[in-house]
Amino acid sequence: MEEKVTTKPKADKPRGFYCLLTAAVVVSGIAVFVGLSEHKTSSSLELPWWKTTIIYQVYPRSFKDSDGDGIGDIKGIISKLDYFVYLNIKALWLSPFYKSPMADFGYDISNHTDVDSIFGSLEDVDQLIEEAHARGIRIIIDFVPNHTSDKHVWFEKSLQNDDKYKDYYIWADDIVTSGGSRKPPNNWLSVFSGSAWTWNENRSQFYYHAFLTKQPDLNFRNTDVIDDMKGVLRFWLERGVDGIRVDALQKLFEVTDLSLNEPPSNAKEYHEHQYNYLNHPYTESLPETFEVVTRWKDVMNEFENKDGISRFMVIETYEQPSQRNIYYDHGAVPYNFDLIMDVTSECGGLCIRDVLEKEYSNLPPGAWPTFVLGNHDRNRVSKKFGLEFVNVYNMLLLTLWGTPTTYYGEELGMEEIQVSFEDTQDPQGLKQGKEYYAEFSRDPCRSPMQWTSSVQSGFSTSPTPWLPVHGHYRTVNVEVQKNSKSLSPLQLYRKLAFLREHPSFQTGSLQYVVVNKNILSYVRGSDGEGRFLVAMNFGHKTSTDNYSIHPVNTEKGTVVVTTSSLNSEEKNTRSLKDISLLPGSGIIIKL
Structure with a gap:
C-alpha cells in the first residue's frame, strides 16, 4: 500500500534570475551561459513550486470513471491521488470540467463557475483541491477565455440585443451578393474547417467563431468581457487552485476592420476549407493580447500578495520564440511546443540539440523554460517516435533545465487507439469528413488511462466507455508495470522523477x-x-x-x-x- 503524504505545500516566494552570456552579467538572480552552450541557474535560489515539479496533464474524461457511466470524473481523479505521490508528481493540470453541452468535450463552456454533472460537482472539486494539497500536490486548471458555448447565458442575451451583452461577441452584417445571397464579411476560416462565420436569424447578423459554430468568440475589446473573465479567475483562485493553463490565447483578438481577407498560405497540402490554407495575420497573436494577460496576472498577484504562495499562469500558444517570449514580460510562462512541432522520428542528437537551443538561447533575462512532448491535441510519443523511443524521450523531458509537462499515460508508453469514422467522437475529425478525419481526429491520443489488467483496464465498469481502451491494456498498465521484475517504463519514469529532486537537476x-x-x-x-x-x-x-x-x-x-x-x-x-x-x-x- 502506498504511503499517504500529508505535508501541505509550503509557501514559496518567487525569486529573480540573471543571465551570463560569455561575460558575467548579473540580472536578478540566475546564470545562463549561452555563449558557451552552457545553461546554468544559481543553486542558492529558493525556487517557486512550479519550477521544481513535473506538471502532469489529466484529461478528466479519460482518467478514471468512479460511477460507471463510461466517462472519467473528479471523484475518479481523487481516488488516484496517491498514484501521483508514488510518481513524485506535485502538480496536476486538469483539462476542462466546467458545465458544457460537450460539443467540444468541455472547451465549449456554458457556465465558467460550475462543474458539469458528468464530472461531478463544485464540492467534488473542493475535495480534490483539499486532498491534493494534503499530499503536497498543486492544482492547475484550464482557463478558456477565447470563446463560450452558444448555450452560455451571455450569448443567449447577446442574441436578444441585451444592452450589456449585445457586444459580448463578434457580430458582423452580411454582404449581399448580386444574386441576392448572404455572404460573410470576409474569408476567415475556422480551426475546425470551413467558414468562421455563422448566420443568426435573431440578429440578422453573422457571428465569428474561431472553432466550432457552437463556440462563439468573445469580444475582448469590450471591457465588461474583460471584467467578467477576471471574475471567473477570482472564483477559482478563491477555491484554492494554484494556477491556470490559458487555452487558445493566440485567438483572443481579431482586427476591427472585418473587411480584411486573410492571405493564402500557398501550402499545397491543404484544401481551401482547411484552416492552414490561409495565413492568419488578422485573427492570431494581436498585440492587444498582452495587456489582457497582464490584467489576469494582476488578479493572481492579489492572491499571491496575501499568502506569499506563487500562482502559476502558463499559456497555450504555437508561436516562435520571438513572439511567445513576450509573454514573460506580462507575468505568464508560454508553453514551448518545439519538441512537438519541430522534432520528428528522423530527428537525432544534433537536431534535438538545435531545438533545445532554440528555446534556451532565445530566453529573455529572468525567464524560466518549459518543455512538453504531447497533450490532448497531439500524437503520443509512441505514435510519433515509435515504442522503442518512449523511455529515452521521457529521460530527455525529465532531465532538461526547465519545467516539464507530461500527458497522462506517457509514463506507461501508452499507444494510440484506432477509431473508425463512424465511431469518431472528436468534432475536429468529423468536420474534415471521412476522407481526412484520421489525419485530424484527436480521439486516438485520448483513450482511457490503463490502470489494471481487468475489464476496461480498471478505468470504468461500463461495457462501453466513451472511447475504447487500447487492446494492449492487459500488459501495459499501472499495476503490471509497477510490479514488474524488470525495469518498466513506469518504474523508469519514477526513478527519473525522484532524481529530478537533486539540486543538480533543479538548478544546475x-x-x-x-x-x-x-x-x-x-x-x-x-x-x-x-x-x-x-x-x-x-x-x-x-x-x-x-x-x-x-x-x-x-x-x-x-x-x-x-x-x-x-x-x-x-x-x-x-x-x-x-x-x-x-x-x-x-x-x-x-x-
Missing part, C-alpha cells in the same frame, strides 16, 4: 558533451552540488562514444539510471571512454 547547469546525428548528451550540475552525465541515443544506429572529454573531464563514473535494468557491473564505477548506446536507450552517470 546544462553543458553539452557528445552530440552527433545519433547522440545527445549533457552534464547537469556543478562541482559543488554534484554532476551527472545524461547520454541518450535518438538515432537508428548503435553509437559508441568517448564521454570523458570536456566538460566531463573524468574517466569514470557510477551509473544511477538506465533505460534498461541495471546489472551488477553497471552499478559499479565504470569507464566513460567507450559507452555504447543502442537506438532508443539512455544512461545517467554520477560523475
Whole structure:
C-alpha cells in the first residue's frame, strides 16, 4: 500500500534570475551561459513550486470513471491521488470540467463557475483541491477565455440585443451578393474547417467563431468581457487552485476592420476549407493580447500578495520564440511546443540539440523554460517516435533545465487507439469528413488511462466507455508495470522523477558533451552540488562514444539510471571512454 503524504505545500516566494552570456552579467538572480552552450541557474535560489515539479496533464474524461457511466470524473481523479505521490508528481493540470453541452468535450463552456454533472460537482472539486494539497500536490486548471458555448447565458442575451451583452461577441452584417445571397464579411476560416462565420436569424447578423459554430468568440475589446473573465479567475483562485493553463490565447483578438481577407498560405497540402490554407495575420497573436494577460496576472498577484504562495499562469500558444517570449514580460510562462512541432522520428542528437537551443538561447533575462512532448491535441510519443523511443524521450523531458509537462499515460508508453469514422467522437475529425478525419481526429491520443489488467483496464465498469481502451491494456498498465521484475517504463519514469529532486537537476547547469546525428548528451550540475552525465541515443544506429572529454573531464563514473535494468557491473564505477548506446536507450552517470 502506498504511503499517504500529508505535508501541505509550503509557501514559496518567487525569486529573480540573471543571465551570463560569455561575460558575467548579473540580472536578478540566475546564470545562463549561452555563449558557451552552457545553461546554468544559481543553486542558492529558493525556487517557486512550479519550477521544481513535473506538471502532469489529466484529461478528466479519460482518467478514471468512479460511477460507471463510461466517462472519467473528479471523484475518479481523487481516488488516484496517491498514484501521483508514488510518481513524485506535485502538480496536476486538469483539462476542462466546467458545465458544457460537450460539443467540444468541455472547451465549449456554458457556465465558467460550475462543474458539469458528468464530472461531478463544485464540492467534488473542493475535495480534490483539499486532498491534493494534503499530499503536497498543486492544482492547475484550464482557463478558456477565447470563446463560450452558444448555450452560455451571455450569448443567449447577446442574441436578444441585451444592452450589456449585445457586444459580448463578434457580430458582423452580411454582404449581399448580386444574386441576392448572404455572404460573410470576409474569408476567415475556422480551426475546425470551413467558414468562421455563422448566420443568426435573431440578429440578422453573422457571428465569428474561431472553432466550432457552437463556440462563439468573445469580444475582448469590450471591457465588461474583460471584467467578467477576471471574475471567473477570482472564483477559482478563491477555491484554492494554484494556477491556470490559458487555452487558445493566440485567438483572443481579431482586427476591427472585418473587411480584411486573410492571405493564402500557398501550402499545397491543404484544401481551401482547411484552416492552414490561409495565413492568419488578422485573427492570431494581436498585440492587444498582452495587456489582457497582464490584467489576469494582476488578479493572481492579489492572491499571491496575501499568502506569499506563487500562482502559476502558463499559456497555450504555437508561436516562435520571438513572439511567445513576450509573454514573460506580462507575468505568464508560454508553453514551448518545439519538441512537438519541430522534432520528428528522423530527428537525432544534433537536431534535438538545435531545438533545445532554440528555446534556451532565445530566453529573455529572468525567464524560466518549459518543455512538453504531447497533450490532448497531439500524437503520443509512441505514435510519433515509435515504442522503442518512449523511455529515452521521457529521460530527455525529465532531465532538461526547465519545467516539464507530461500527458497522462506517457509514463506507461501508452499507444494510440484506432477509431473508425463512424465511431469518431472528436468534432475536429468529423468536420474534415471521412476522407481526412484520421489525419485530424484527436480521439486516438485520448483513450482511457490503463490502470489494471481487468475489464476496461480498471478505468470504468461500463461495457462501453466513451472511447475504447487500447487492446494492449492487459500488459501495459499501472499495476503490471509497477510490479514488474524488470525495469518498466513506469518504474523508469519514477526513478527519473525522484532524481529530478537533486539540486543538480533543479538548478544546475546544462553543458553539452557528445552530440552527433545519433547522440545527445549533457552534464547537469556543478562541482559543488554534484554532476551527472545524461547520454541518450535518438538515432537508428548503435553509437559508441568517448564521454570523458570536456566538460566531463573524468574517466569514470557510477551509473544511477538506465533505460534498461541495471546489472551488477553497471552499478559499479565504470569507464566513460567507450559507452555504447543502442537506438532508443539512455544512461545517467554520477560523475
